[in-house]
Amino acid sequence: MFATQHTQCYTGHTTCKQDFINYFKREWAIYLEQNNLPEISPCVLWEAGKAVMRGKIISYCAHKKNKEKTLILELEQKIKSLENAYAASPQENIINNYSINWSKSTVLPLNCKFQNIIPTSLQSGNIRYLGINFSPRLLDLVRLNHIPLLKTIEDDLTRWNSLPISLMGRVATIKMMILPKVNYLFLMIPNKPSIAWFKSLDSNISKFLWKSKTSRISLKTLQKLKCSGGLELPNFYHYFLANRLQYVSRWMKSNRSDSPWLDLEQTLCGKLKISDLPLISSSIKHYNCFKSLTISNYIENYMHAIWSCMPVQRFWQTICEDLSTWFHCDIQVSPKLCILGDISELNIETNISHIVLTALCIAKKTILMKWKSKNDLCITHYRNLLLDHISLGRMSATTKNQLTTFESLWSPLISSIT
Template sequence: MCNGMNALSSTLPSSYRPISLLNVDIKIITKALSHRLEKIIPSIIHPDQTGFIKGRNSSNNTRRLFNIMHHSTTHNHNSIIATLDAEKAFDRVNWSFLIHTLHSFGFGESFINWIKTLYTSPTATVITNGQTSQSFTLHRGTRQGCPLSPSFFTIFIEPLAAAIRQNPLITGIQTPNMHHKISLYADDILLFMDNPKSSLQEVISVIKSFSLLSDYSINWNKSSILPLNTNSLAVAALTTPIPFCTSHITYLGIHISPRLSELINLNFTPLLKKINDDLQRWMNLPLSILGRIATVKMTILPKISYLCSMIPTHPPLTWFHSLDSSINKFYWKNKPPRVKLATLQKSKSLGGLNAPNFHHYSLANQLQYIYKWTHPTQSDSTWLDIEQTVSKDIHLSDLPFLSQTIKKHPCFQNPTISSALTAWWKFYSITNSTLAPSLFTPIWHNLDFISNKQSLYFSTWVEKGITHLKHIFNNNTLVPFSLLVQKFGIRSHQFLQYLQVSSSIQSSMKNKNINLDLPPLPSKLINIPSSKKILSKLYKLLSQADSTPSIPS
C-alpha cells in the first residue's frame, strides 16, 4: 500500500489514504468479476443509490435534492435534510457481513467462493517515504484501487438504506407520488426528514444497530443538519449528536443553502476567485498557446462543468464575461490577444484551436435534462417523479414543445424546470431556430390553444390516442374529421369538438407560415440515439450553431 495524504495535517495518521498496489493476477480476476457484477448492480440496488452504478450519476442526487427543497419550502413543511460523514467507510467494511449480504442478494456460490478466496488472510505492507514495512494481515475493508471495491461498498451499504426506507417511524419528505427518505453516493449519505423530533432519533438508532453488525461508523461531529424553512429552526433545540447549520451545508462538494437564490454566491463566486488565483500563479509558465488551452481543459473545465451539472441555477452572463476575460489573459500571458477568443473556441477545421466555450458547457449541462425529459429512465425516476407532479397535467416530455406561455404555469416556479426550459430557449436563439408549434406540440392543456377561455381537453380523444399535433396534421395541413373517425375511431357526434380543436389551433397559428417540422439542430438534440456521453454530444450541437470558418487576423 502506498500512502496518499488528504487536505488535513501531515502529522496525523488519519490524514493518509492508502492506495493498494495489487499484483497482476489479482487485478485480472477482480476486473473480470467486476465486469460481471456491474451488469446486475442496477437491477438489485435501489435508485436512491447512484455511486459507481452504470447509468447513474451524482447529479441525480442534487437534482432530487433541489426538487425536494422547493417542494418542502413551498408547502411550508417542517422538514430538515442531514448529511452523514462516514468514518473511513471503505476501510471499515466487515467481510463476514459483506459475504452474508451477497448471499441475501442471491449471488451464486461460485461467485461468492471467488470473493472468499480474495479475502481470505490477505496481507499487505506499507510504503512510507520509500521505506517498506513488514507484512501484516488485513482483517476488514475493501482495498482502494481494487476494481471490486466500489461495487462491494454499494452492496454493503444497501441494507442500511433499506432499513431506513422501510422503517415506519422515520418520516421522510412526502411528495404526491413518492416518499423520500435517503439518497446515497458511495459513502456520502443525505437524509430527508419530516417530523424531525422523532425521525432523527430513530435514524440514529437504526445506524447504531447497523454499525454493530457491519463495523460501519458515522462521525457525528462532522455530519450536519440543515432546516429547510423557518418552522424547522425550532428543532435546533433537540438533543442530537449531529450539529445544526442555519446557513448552508456541503454535499458532494456543493454548498447547499435552504434559499436556492444563494447557490451562485455560495458556489460559483468562490470558484471564480480560485480560478483567477490559479491562472495568475500559472501566468508566466513557459507554455505555448496549445499548452495553455490544454491546461485550461484539464484543470479548470472539469471544475466548472461539475458545478454546472450539479446546480440548476445558470450563472449570470457577467460571471462568464469575467471568466472569459481571465482565461484570455492567461492564453496570451497578459498581453493583447492576437486572435479573438471566439475564434480560438472554434474547431480546428474552422480555424480555431478547440478552446472550451464555458457558456456552451453550462448550457449543455442544462440541456441534458431536456433530453432526459424526452427519454426517461428508471435511474432518473427519483427526480423525474417530482418534476412530473409539479407539471400536473402537462407531461414533462411535452414541455420543450410548448411556447413561452408556459411561464404562466405553476411548474415554471420550480427552479430546476425553469432553468432547463430557459436553456432550451437559449439553444433555439443560438441556433437561429424559431420556437413555434411542431408535430410534437401537445394539444391538451396547452395555453396557446384556448376555447371558451380555457385550454382544450377532451378525455375521449386522449383515450383514442390523439394527444399531439402529429395526430391531426398531415403535410402541415389539418386532416379532415372523416380521417380521424377512420384512423382513431372518433365518434361522428364529436364533430363539434373537432371544430373547437380546429378553431383553437388555427387561431393560435393565424398569420403564421405553418411548418410543423422541428428546426434541424433542436431535432438532432431530441433524436440523439443514446445518452452515452450526452454532455459531449450536446456541446458539439451548440458548437455547430456557428460553423462559419474564421481566418485569424
C-alpha cells in the first residue's frame, strides 16, 4: 500500500516500470534491516520510513532526468560533428560506417522536379540497379528492359546456332541460359510485355532448336511434359502468368509485415477508381453472354439459360428420371447436382458416380447447343451425344486392353438406351 500511494504521487509515469519497483523494494529492505530494532515502536518506524522513501523517490526521478539530458546532449554533439564533417568533405560523408560517393550517384525524380542541393553534379533520368533499368514512367519499363533482353537473347541464340548440340541439349540450353534471365524480369517488373514480344521470343527459340530450318515438331508439343510426349520446353507466357499469380495468395492471406505499407499507400493514394490505375488503358466493358433472339428487349443470364427456363427444367427432369431408372437409385433434380456436379448427397458407388457426372456434363452440352431455341431440346439428341461419348470411350479402352472393365461399367446404361 505504501508503494502504491507514493509511486502514484511522485513518479506518475514510472509506476509501470519494473526497474523502479525493484529499486523501491531494495531501498525499503535496506531501511528495515538497519532500523527495525526492538526499542523502536512500529509507528515511529513507519513515519520515519515514509520520509526516507520520499527522499529516495525524489532522488531516483532526478537521476533519470539528468540521464535523459545527458543523452540528448550527446546526440546533439554527434549531429553537430556530422554536419562539420559534411561541410569539410561533402564528397565522402561517413554515416554509420557507410561512405557515399556523390560523384557516382544517380537521382531518379518521381512526380516532382529535382533540385540539386548538393555541391557536386549528379546524373538524373533513367537509372540501372541490380540489372533493371528504372524510369519515372511505368510504361517505359518494357521498352527499357524487355526489348533489350529480347535483342540479347536473339544474338546469343544466333551465336550458339552453329554449335553441335542435340535437340535435347538445345532444350536444356534454353532452360539454363534463357529462362533465368526472362524469369528475373517477370519477377521484378510489374508490366506485361506485348503478345508480339512473346511470339518473337518463341520464334527465336524455334530457330535455335531446329538450326534455322523448318521445324518438325511444334513448340506446343515440345512444351508438354515428357510423359505426354514433350520435352518440357519452357512456356514463357505460362511463367509470366505464374509470376503474377504468386501475389494472389499474399492478397488472400493477411500478413502483419505488409500492414504498415498498406496503411502508407492508403494514406498517399486516398480514394481511387479502377479507371485511375496507371496500367489500365480502357474502361471495363460489360458483355451479355445470352440474349434472346425472339424477344429483343429480354436479356438472359447464365442461370436462366441453363436452369430456370421452363423447357430446360423439363429437360433436366427427364434426365434425372432416366438416370434414376438406369442405376436404380433416387436422383432428385437440383442445381447443386445438375450444374455444380455435387454428388455428395447421392448414395451411389464411385464407378457409377463417374457415369452420372459424365451424363450431366453431356446434358449441359446439349442445353448450350440449343440455347437459342430451347423448345428444340430433345432427349433423343442428348442420348445420341451420350452414345457418341461411349463409342469413343470403348475405342480408348480397346487400345488400353481395358474393354472388359469398360463394358461392365457402362453396360446398364447402354442396354437402357439401345
